[in-house]
Amino acid sequence: PAIRHLGAVAGVEVTASHNPPRDNGYKVYLGDGSQIVPPADAGIAAEIDAIASLHDVPRPESGWETLDEAVLDAYLARTDAVLAAGSPRTARTVYTAMHGVGKDVLLAAFARAGFPEPVLVAEQAEPDPDFPTVAFPNPEEPGAMDLAFGRARATDPDLIIANDPDADRCAVAVKDGGDWRMLRGDEVGALLAAHLVRRGVQGTFAESIVSSSLLGRIAGKAGLPYEETLTGFKWIARVDGLRYGYEEALGYCVDPEGVRDKDGITAALLITELASGLKEEGRTLLDLLDDLAVEHGLHATDQLSVRVQDLSLIADAMRRLREQPPTRLAGLAITRAEDLNKGTETLPPTDGLRYTLDGARVIVRPSGTEPKLKCYLEVVVPVPERADLPAAHARAKELLEAVKRDLSAAAGI
Template sequence: MGNLDKDTQARVNQWLSDEYDAETVKNVQDLIDQEQETELLDSFYKELEFGTGGLRGIMGVGSNRMNKYTIGKATQGLANYLKKEFPKEEIKVAVSYDSRNNSQSFGHLVADVFSANGFQVYLFEELRPTPMLSFAVRHFGCQGGVMLTASHNPKEYNGYKAYWNDGGQLVAPHDKNVITEVNAITSVKDIKFDRNEKNIHMVGADFDQLYIDANLKLSLHPKAVKAQKDLKIVYSPIHGTGITIVPKMLEAWGFTNVTVVDEQSKPDGNFPTVVYPNPEEEEAMSMAMQKGQEIDADVVMATDPDADRVGVAVKLPSGEFQLINGNQIGSLLTYYVLSSKKELGQLKDNQYIVKTIVTSNLFADIAKSFDVKCYETLTGFKFIGEVMTKLLGKETYLVGGEESYGFLVGDLVRDKDAVNSCAFIAEMAAYFKEEGKSLYDVLMKLYLEYGYYKEKLISLTKKGKAGADEIKQMMADLRANLPKTLGGIEVVEVRDYQHSESTDMQSGKKSKIDLPKSDVLQFITKDGDVISARPSGTEPKIKFYCSVKDQLEFTSEFGQVSNRLDDKVRLMMDDIVKD
């Protein structure tokens, strides 16, 4: 193993010591004996770090893998930090887990460590969605919480989302401070693994009703639901936690005609019917769409394994079903909430919505037309939650979302909530059906009124240490050679969130960006197009986002305008995406 650097070799040697159990030591030794140098490097070249979604990685042995010791170390570090931040309080934490392989055992491991540290632990008896964990943190008055999930990642992954006392994921300074505490743990002996049973309180199915009842109070048009109670809804949990609560929520809302995709209804961490359990992917939505076609559904929905993201397919005038993207779902929800609030006389001066910097500006256009403020945050719903917490008691949050299929209506939680979103999407479909419109009709209405926004996302996967280095170099090259044109269109502004500054490309004038630092570059063209480059905080990927806009005069021109924008997007992306 002569090519391993000194720090990596030191980590390997540590994991061969008697601090670790015999099975772990054997697994490390097997990698050495089999001369699996690349696997050793990827497994040990660093410690897992908190990104935009917390701790996430491939399950296996090593400091850069999800396993008993990395999870135990993260939990002990979080526990040490909570003790420092709340020295005079009895500390309470909530713990939940999704359907992934090992999620339940990891969840109990986390509960063990917290209980051994003297914390009162509210542990879900069975798998439940991420938003319910956020709700539990707030409901039980906890100082923190942990959700075991890798969201929509492939089956080899698991993850650890850490939450603060507001029910939101860790943000600055807590995220970095927890890492400091985690890194301060140099020995497995510093981790308290011995479960203290009397400190663990099981959260049962009766908690579901508390969450359902709280959401039901947010309903905007119960009369429309009552009139359209037999609305044909197809729902798939894609082998995840959504099955435990989404059908119950829709039933409580008043919908009586919900068809669950049977082949994907059972929680299963191997996700046997899909390549990726991600509702952003057409392949993952295909069974639900097929079922929608069979029964002539009004709306088709599917949630990811921890039920914080939702994908939607709508019926076209032809009767065929078509997936809509996260920007379109969020725009529909934003319009529905704001137009309904206006209709009901509930719009006030101190209300707001939130979007991320890579989410469609259609959100902001809709908000502006209703005289509602739109705040912008960095990518990651934890930053939307942070805005909600900062403005609590001063301004009122209505709705928010991000292009990656995460949305939230109302402020019951501080994270994206696909269960809440499913209920509102169904209610929205019922309300507009009462008016004789489909969701597709409403989307066309938005494009006619605000302009046709079209977006594209390209993700390049770069695995392991070599991949991480390559992504870092790609961003460095972009900064060193800022494009003057994209697709033949002049770039007039560059926003560098890493350096917190925006540059006018014509005058050279720089202005401050008032957001936390983040490794994101945005290029704004003279046409108002927005192209963004951003390494993912949760996956070994670099992502390129493109958003363009054109006027749509008549729905009959939709295909023509769409093709024109496709060509524009392709030319721009060809100029910036170098694989």
């Protein structure tokens, strides 16, 4: 947002993001406020490679300026436009900054909006580059949300909100039966889309290929344009006429005119507004998810993610799948197999494989930020009536587990 506010030609963010502290690095943004894509990345890398010694790099001692709070004030002023005028603001939250930078900005945004002050997970509230309470400061990782769940059990809020350390991701947890569970990124993505549709927004809805196809159905029924991009907000942010974009890895762009990237603060505001409205109706986020399943079919997603020490194992798995592609997964015939290295009619080339099945979809790709092979799974189960939801959930779980098992065998992982 600072780039767009100041009219800068580029910006750099130094961050470990949601990765371990040893993975500290930086993100580069160009003048439109979105992250770099080819060929800018190769050009920057070439300039770095051309440096023989840091002593050769000029470092001026003047001519630069340390910004004051005006940039933050401008961002907070924009957060007002994320919410609908006069909307309910009653949902109570537990919040964790995951040892990152989100706390003060989120608290200021929530206070400005008139939400109840979030209850903090004190052990994770202040910035700490060592991330002492978590192995990986990513809300998706097992154990990362345990302290937040404990705080919620003690205070009984309406929802839990978590940011990752650089606060561009937003995780949401809800009470499901007697305990708390994380919503999947695809579930939050669909909820925010449904909320924006209900508010009557106009513009293009977009997502990456690894995210749930439910967004396309929501947009289609609402008569809104829809686009699919390669993985990453560097692609989503470049969609013409973008009004809302999301990716399953807990990233949501709800104010593209202000922030051409995923933003965990404005996403937290919007999901809390939605929870507040449902609370006034005596309903929850889970009730709305059930509505969407009945309307569009139950879109259930999961991920098979394998972290490796030896990167050659990822290359071996991709080569095995290309040379000996599976013909069936979970008993479902693969009706279309695409090697995304060759690109498609709408997507540029990328290292990935996409399998389309009757009622399911699988994408396999190396992670762009971590030593992982990632497999993104989706099954779609029809839900004729609301009473059919339990059976649909059971069938979806069964199919996802079977797809995981068969895909693991096919990839040799």
